[in-house]
Amino acid sequence: MNVMKERQHYELPKEQQEQLAKAKKLAWASIFFLGTITVVMYLTMGSSQAMKTAWVEDIWSMIPPIVFLVATRISDREPNERFPYGFRRAPSIAFLTAATAVFLLGIYMLYESSRSLWLMEHPTIGMRTIFGYQLWSGWLMIAALVYSAIPPVILGRMKIKMANKLHAKTLYADAAMNKADWSTALAAIFGILGVGLGFWWADAVAAGLIALDITRDGVTNVRQAVTDLLNERPTQVDSEDADDITQELQKALSQNDWIEQLKVRLRDEGMLVTGEIFVQPAPNTVNLVEKIEALRQQAKTFHWRVYDVVVTAVSNMAEGST
Amino acid sequence: MRKGLIFGLWLLLLGCTFPQDPRLTTERVQNHIMHVGVSENEPWVIHQDDGTPTGVEVDLVKTFADQMNADIEWHWGGMSEHLEALNQFELDLAIGGLTTSAPGTSAVGITQPYFETAVVIGVPAGIPSPQSLSDASIGVIRGTAVADYVRRQDAEPLFLSEEESIDMPVAVPHWRLDDLNLDRTEHSLHTLKHVMAVPPGENRWLTELEKFLFEQPPIEP
Numbered sequence: 299m300n301v302m303k304e305r306q307h308y309e310l311p312k313e314q315q316e317q318l319a320k321a322k323k324l325a326w327a328s329i330f331f332l333g334t335i336t337v338v339m340y341l342t343m344g345s346s347q348a349m350k351t352a353w354v355e356d357i358w359s360m361i362p363p364i365v366f367l368v369a370t371r372i373s374d375r376e377p378n379e380r381f382p383y384g385f386r387r388a389p390s391i392a393f394l395t396a397a398t399a400v401f402l403l404g405i406y407m408l409y410e411s412s413r414s415l416w417l418m419e420h421p422t423i424g425m426r427t428i429f430g431y432q433l434w435s436g437w438l439m440i441a442a443l444v445y446s447a448i449p450p451v452i453l454g455r456m457k458i459k460m461a462n463k464l465h466a467k468t469l470y471a472d473a474a475m476n477k478a479d480w481s482t483a484l485a486a487i488f489g490i491l492g493v494g495l496g497f498w499w500a501d502a503v504a505a506g507l508i509a510l511d512i513t514r515d516g517v518t519n520v521r522q523a524v525t526d527l528l529n530e531r532p533t534q535v536d537s538e539d540a541d542d543i544t545q546e547l548q549k550a551l552s553q554n555d556w557i558e559q560l561k562v563r564l565r566d567e568g569m570l571v572t573g574e575i576f577v578q579p580a581p582n583t584v585n586l587v588e589k590i591e592a593l594r595q596q597a598k599t600f601h602w603r604v605y606d607v608v609v610t611a612v613s614n615m616a617e618g619s620t
Numbered sequence: 621m622r623k624g625l626i627f628g629l630w631l632l633l634l635g636c637t638f639p640q641d642p643r644l645t646t647e648r649v650q651n652h653i654m655h656v657g658v659s660e661n662e663p664w665v666i667h668q669d670d671g672t673p674t675g676v677e678v679d680l681v682k683t684f685a686d687q688m689n690a691d692i693e694w695h696w697g698g699m700s701e702h703l704e705a706l707n708q709f710e711l712d713l714a715i716g717g718l719t720t721s722a723p724g725t726s727a728v729g730i731t732q733p734y735f736e737t738a739v740v741i742g743v744p745a746g747i748p749s750p751q752s753l754s755d756a757s758i759g760v761i762r763g764t765a766v767a768d769y770v771r772r773q774d775a776e777p778l779f780l781s782e783e784e785s786i787d788m789p790v791a792v793p794h795w796r797l798d799d800l801n802l803d804r805t806e807h808s809l810h811t812l813k814h815v816m817a818v819p820p821g822e823n824r825w826l827t828e829l830e831k832f833l834f835e836q837p838p839i840e841p
Binding site: 436 | 641
């Protein structure tokens with residue numbers, strides 16, 4: 299006999315499905331544009347430390363959308379006997395790994411730029427022949443950097459809208475990083491112009507600032523992924539503040555007459571909210587099983603994000619054991 | 621506020637020469653003295669009996685110095701020594717048949733390639749051009765650094781000394797064919813890019829040199 303009761307499969311409502319489809323398209327667009335940016339930057343970066351750091355940041359920027367696409371597919375898989383809770387944790391694990399990698403990368407790039415400064419390495423930026431004309435490489439680098447700022451900022455704005463609608467935190471984090479890409483490009487441009495004006499250290503300083511930014515992204519995302527895996531209470535998309543859904547669900551469910559007291563224990567699982575509901579029924583309540591099932595249904599239909607809440611009855615809410 | 625900043629920057633750039641030298645090499649050299657490190661390497665740099673240099677790169681540098689209205693002080697030595705001296709800002713320029721494949725060029729400033737050497741296979745009169753290079757025996761004059769290019773084609777380098785008379789296909793730079801009485805075959809093994817070296821980060825100096833080299837007529841070593 300199959301003793302495991304697997305979780306039910308989850309279907310997003312129509313509107314959210316459409317949003318998700320759009321979000322996936324944006325993820326593909328991001329990967330494409332970041333790919334072109336990576337190539338353009340690689341061809342022009344020469345010996346500029348700032349450009350190299352910005353290039354590394356752009357490569358890392360391709361990872362969140364890839365994680366998003368792969369993870370939405372995995373997390374949608376039906377729970378089975380081996381994985382009765384399903385795969386809704388997969389995105390968080392992937393994100394934690396990626397965020398840790400980027401944190402270490404940021405530290406390394408910070409070391410590289412500090413070393414450059416310490417060793418007083420003067421970046422050499424000479425001429426380049428393009429279509430038979432000679433041009434100072436710095437101008438080509440700046441052009442590449444300007445290009446590198448445009449698609450991410452536009453895509454970032456679009457993705458933030460999606461993230462808010464879908465309550466997708468990883469998408470939000472990705473979008474926020476994209477939106478800030480203009481500051482990376484600006485720092486690198488000032489670095490190159492600085493070198494052009496004779497300030498050899500400008501490039502290394504710009505590289506250091508960009509590396510700090512990368513490190514900070516790493517830290518933020520590691521924290522996000524860790525709190526998520528620690529089953530933190532549901533939070534807003536863009537901050538660590540509590541999401542209203544916890545209070546609202548508790549209030550809505552407590553309306554039932556037969557309930558003396560009701561408390562919830564919820565957590566975020568990707569876009570969804572799940573958890574347990576503790577009910578202390580009024581004394582002599584009849585048809586308790588039916589009432590509990592009705593309560594479960596009520597929770598499910600309360601908000602599209604609510605998934606697989608388990609309702610349990612307790613004799614006394616105050617008791618420590620439950 | 622942001623517009624003002626950008627405009628100000630544009631004015632600043634317009635007013636100054638761009639790019640500039642952190643250590644003012646161009647200003648120091650112009651109308652004064654250019655310190656050039658030379659390393660013997662025919663036909664690029666040749667050490668004459670009276671101690672003065674001549675050669676393809678020497679001629680180029682002399683013309684450049686004229687343009688800069690500077691006298692030249694030649695400093696003989698090995699190339700790695702010169703590269704280190706450039707790094708320490710003791711020399712303004714170093715020449716000696718330097719190519720992009722030479723070691724030690726990453727720490728100094730390097731011009732864009734001003735000339736390309738094709739490493740080709742030449743045959744003396746009467747010897748046929750090899751059909752396929754796979755497992756073929758190709759002559760390599762010891763010390764000319766072309767053996768690897770031969771090996772990459774799955775051929776076997778056979779080392780010859782400079783004086784030997786040649787009776788087999790040989791891998792040589794294309795401009796030595798006439799010299800050695802060889803006919804060029806269709807086989808081209810590699811392209812070497814010739815550059816000159818300057819101190820690191822002296823970007824105005826480097827771009828002046830690069831502009832000069834770009835304007836020169838094609839070279840025939």
